Amino acid sequence: MKTRLFTVALVLCSLIALQAADKVAYLNMEKVFENYYKTIQENYQFELQKMNYEERHSVMRTEYQNSLKEAQRAESDMKNELLSQEARDDSRRKLGVLMERLQVKRDELMKFRQEGMQGLQSTRATVEEGLIKDLTDQVKLYAGEKSFTHVYEVSGRSLNRVPMLMVYPVDQEITDDIVTYINRGHESELQEAKNKVDALKKKASENAEDPAAAQ
Secondary structure, X not given: OHHHHHHHHHHHHHHHHHHHHOOEEEEXXXXXXXXXXXXXXXXXXXXXXXXXXXXXXXXXXXXXXXXXXXXXXXXXXXXXXXXXXHHHHHHHHHHHHHHHHHHXXXXXXXXHHHHHHHHHHHHXXXXXXXXXXXXXXXXXXXXXXXXXXXXXXXXXXXXXXXEOOOXXXXXXXXXXXXXXXXXXXXHHHHHHHHHHHHHHXXXXXXXXXXXXXXX
């Protein structure tokens, strides 16, 4: 009986010793990702691509709308009994040509919209995948330097948006340290990227308030 109790006690002591040997940390990867200087640089490039797409889409949509109005005027003239038969026949022929062009412009607009959005989403996904791998490698490197045996991610959520890790020792969170670590030596690049993004957002906001400014 004593031998059995000794064995159980030994196992418990071993488990406690193993737990004591673990060095655990907690990390908000979402915050790390958003504050990484490379992420902000890529955000700026993405916003430029998005603005270019939106400007081109706006031009194509305006051209389509103008063609539609022209076709509507031709249709109206074709039905206008105050005009001569010759004028109405000319309007009918003109309408036929305009409708063909209108269909082409419509197809081009729809294709550009679909392919443009898919292209932006694909580019975004590829860039994010690369950034996440980069950050994961750096977190592992940091953990090795600090002798962490486990680093738990705390920003993840379930399908119904409930935090995956609802309670954890906040004093063991290393998020701010990681943000400093990944941006070390790149502080000027980080600030420059932030300034560019802010300027781009300000420009977009001004254009939204005054559409004429975007012309």
